[in-house]
Amino acid sequence: MNHDSYPDNYIRGILNNVKTIAMVGASPVNVRPSYFAFKYLAQRGYDLIPVNPGHVGKELLGKPFVASLLDIDRPVDMVDIFRNSSHIMPVIDEALTMTPLPKVIWMQLGARDDAAAAKAEAAGLKVVMNRCPKIEYGRLSSEISWMGVNSRTLSSKRAPPPTQGMRLSLNRTSMGGGDTAASDRAAKNRTEPG
């Protein structure tokens, strides 16, 4: 998998097929990005499990925190990691000891560890790095277009009607809609500072 640029179908397939998501580094503080993503995904019907050893005994939107992936009592489809790039590998190592194995490892916006990704892929897992599932859901459903964001999709087909007021469906017919310089330039800036 080319981790600089994912096909829309790859991301849409993951978001369609996973049901249970363990969020490592989930925060109960309601202005943290992990809280935003947790709430958004929970509202769209995913079964979210907050993983954070610092908050065991508390709940996040009615879901009890667990200390580690190994404390989860049910099969997990996707591990969504809200940690810095330098803290990814131990989470992958732990995820690869889960039974059954999760199907997907997702690293949040800004997080990327190619060695950890390779290890997970070698074990048969799908990997997404440096993306946010909330943003990707919003982009592929075109909800994020309401914020003036370039969804990079085009469609001449009528999308499924919105549910619950303003929620748009992930599943609409669309094609790729143009590129941006953002990932290329950000990668270049990483390798050639200043």
Add this chain to the structure above:
Amino acid sequence: MSDRLPGFSTLAVHAGAQPDPTTGARATPIYQTTSFVFNDADHAASLFGLQSFGNIYTRLGNPTNAVLEERVAALEGGTAALTVASGHAAQVVALHQLLMPGDEFIAARKLYGGSINQFTHSFKSFGWNVVWADPDDISSFENAVSPKTKAIFIESIANPGGTITDIEAISNVARKAGVPLIVDNTLATPYLIRPIDHGADIVVHSLTKFLGGHGNSIGGVIVDAGTFDWSKDKKYPMLCEPRPEYHGIKLHETFGNFAFAIACRVLGLRDLGPALSPFNAFLILTGIETLPLRMQKHCDNAKAVAEFLASHAGVASVSYAGLPGDKYNNLARKYAPKGAGAVFTFSLKGGYDAGVSLVSNLKLFSHLANVGDTRSLVIHPASTTHSQLDDAAKIKAGAGPDVVRLSIGIEDKEDLIADLEQALGE
């Protein structure tokens, strides 16, 4: 069939505009409403807290405007955009996210006269200090950098002379200084130049001009390239510090590579207020559908008119980068190979009086203060758009007393040339 990306003309028609999911309307509806109902209290709170995507109030966003935002972002190759009430509003809102009182920004001396006024006078009362540099001398940008510098601002094709700016050279200065490069791409439009491809971090437009293209609607837009790291040097508190307006959210951390566009919306537009009318957004969107066709015709006509003027005995000089031998022709070939735009200046051997006489003798060209209309336009910048500059600054801006500015429309070029020929007399 997965990796193929659509071309510019396809994006100009389709980007942002899918059929309306509730009604099936194919053209983008005009959502002429101030407000949008919430599902319940939690939905309302989620929207106000930026936790959900959605519509609240048209000052903050509107579905018609959002289609225009996505379309311009796609055409420019940006991650997101924000429409505002005018090109001037775009500049205020963009710089509001970057500058605190006492900060500086560097701006090219060759700019639209209204921008020179805005930067020099209005921004002074905000404590934003402009430092001018010469786009023909890159070292003047390097020398203007100070610890207080927060941004560099240039025009891709500069008003009024139609000169071409070396975007890549200035983007290198911005990168070394660790500040974003803002490019006003109004006169080029993304059809001719995509500044993000040449190193711009932010693009602004007056939508009023070629993008809308029909001289009927004022509007502006800010495009976020998604390329700048707002958290790296902790220089941009609007983007990297917890925002008290939103209970401590850090916008860059939360919104990643479209955080600047979100900051412009939720801090700038929300609090400063220059929202675009959805009706204007609709007219501008309709204009953009034909941008590639119009822009090519504008450029082809402009080149023919410039060639005619260059050969006319009464004309002292023509400043059009599309002419071989023009000082900016090499830059035009590099940055704008499809055409050097349709706004340019020329001067008459008869000086100021001949200019005034020409303007009054024209029958097809309209004498007015705009550019980028389907109709051909003429103006004398020294007495109008650039009148508030002193004489030295007028000359530096390319708007000396003998200069006449043309904005070439999409009429038949033979008619434009005939009108100029009869008006020049002799």
